[in-house]
Amino acid sequence: MTSQATSIPLAEGVIPAIQQRSDYAVVAITKHGVEIARRLQSQFTNADVYYMSKFCRGDEEQRSIQMFEGSVRLLFPALFPAYKGLIIIISLGAVVRMIAPLLEDKKKDPAVVVIDDRGEHVISVLSGHLGGANELTHEVAAAIGARPVVTTASDVQKTIAVDLFGRRFGWTWDAADKLTPVSASVVNEERIAVVQESGERQWWTHDRQMPDHIQVFERMQDAIDAEPNASLIITHRLLQPEETVLLNNGVVYRPKVIVLGIGCNRGTSAEEIQSVIHETLLELQFSLQSVKAVCSIDLKKDEVGMLDTCSRYGWDFITYTPDQLNRVDIEAPSDTVFKYTGAYAVSEPAVKLYTGNTQLIVNKRKSGNVTISVGMLHY
Structure with a gap:
């Protein structure tokens, strides 16, 4: 270009x-x-x-x-x-x-x-x-x-900017319809619940203690029991019906914490790859918006279906050499996979390398031409 x-x-x-x-x-x-x-x-x-x-x-x-x-x-x-x-x-x-x-x-x-x-x-x-x-x-x-x-003399609130919350980490929100009323609750110092199940923890940027009217919870039920006036929910999960009460005046933020390992046959379509991803995340009750990266072997760095999928959703596409993948402990090494790729597995070790975690949410699941593994980034 x-x-x-x-x-x-x-x-x-x-x-x-x-x-x-x-x-x-x-x-x-x-x-x-x-x-x-x-x-x-x-x-x-x-x-x-x-x-x-x-x-x-x-x-x-x-x-x-x-x-x-x-x-x-x-x-x-x-x-x-x-x-x-x-x-x-x-x-x-x-x-x-x-x-x-x-x-x-x-x-x-x-x-x-x-x-x-x-x-x-x-x-x-x-x-x-x-x-x-x-x-x-x-x-x-x-x-x-x-x-x-910031030079304005009246800049003393130093609180959460609801529409910018977590933006520097790449967080997105599920829907924008409650941004204004939740912002009003924050500005008016009403009781605010911040529920954080995943994502970066360093989101408070001000040089003062968090005000008393803002409480941080790790569990949804604890926030529900507190009966807040407004909620800011940071999670990669799809909310369960009993948890949606927090959305009466709440915003859900999606941190980029899900990492997908993908292996596929040469020429697998983007549609098939995306279908397997959607099905897997739906079974896990995870949000597609929380996916950060797709990882694979470097033999797939020009795989059109993978490239199109990552381009469509704005995900990072990371590949590793067979030697890098073979250094990772995996559950079931495959001689067949090694014969064609030089690695004993692709999706599972790729996710473990990216996340640095030895435990995955899904070690390996094969569906048609696609093998998928799912891991999480922990902060």
Whole structure:
């Protein structure tokens, strides 16, 4: 792919036709800025990345990165009304000059956050409270290991931003319909239950103790018994009927903790692979949204069905050599598999290598042309 194939020409006086896929846009114009933008894209989901075409790497189309040619100033009139927030890796002074003509009202303007070219500071610039820039600043800073800079004197709440919760870890939510009422409960300091069964534990980013009205539970039943006004549920499981009472005013977040090991015959279709994955996860009562990666042997690194499946769902595709796989203890080594692949097993040792765990949820299950193993990441 060439840069010309995907770049947006910015002609004077013409608003470019951008492709908005997410709520946030990341913009960079320097070599170091591009590195930060690409790193941020992999750690902070729900963000579209824009950078200058001269920094083309060749994988922009695959990563849905949009490039542009010309002055970045001409890009902002298109980005400003389209996105909930802009994360800009350009000097603060330059950003202020470029967005000044676009400012309308604090109730309408998007959140604007600036990152310095070395990625050391993340600065809340515009719409700190109503637009969520202050919380966005903390989340972005945590994602890239930078220092958040928030200057509004009234920024004293320091609580959970419901719509950004776990975003830097790649968490997604099941449905957005309760984001607003749950956010209201958090802001109004009502009784909040955070139920965490899996996923990263370092989600509290503030420099104060968690307030008393927010309680963290490891078990659903304990949260139900507490009768909270609102719930934030972090789990890879599908909720059982008796647990859905927490969704009366609750949001379910899906951490990326499920790892799939896949082995298949050459030429197995993506449809068959995906069918086995869906059936297996449904039996386990696990959410597809919590899958992080698919692992296999390097002989499968060009397997079309595997590549299409991972591309469709945005999963990492990791492969290992036969020598790496053979170093892992497995339940039932297969001479037949060794004959064709050089490894005594594929799906089971691949998941064990990725997760670092010797115990799997599913060691090995064969269905048609597909063998699948299921493991979990523990934090």
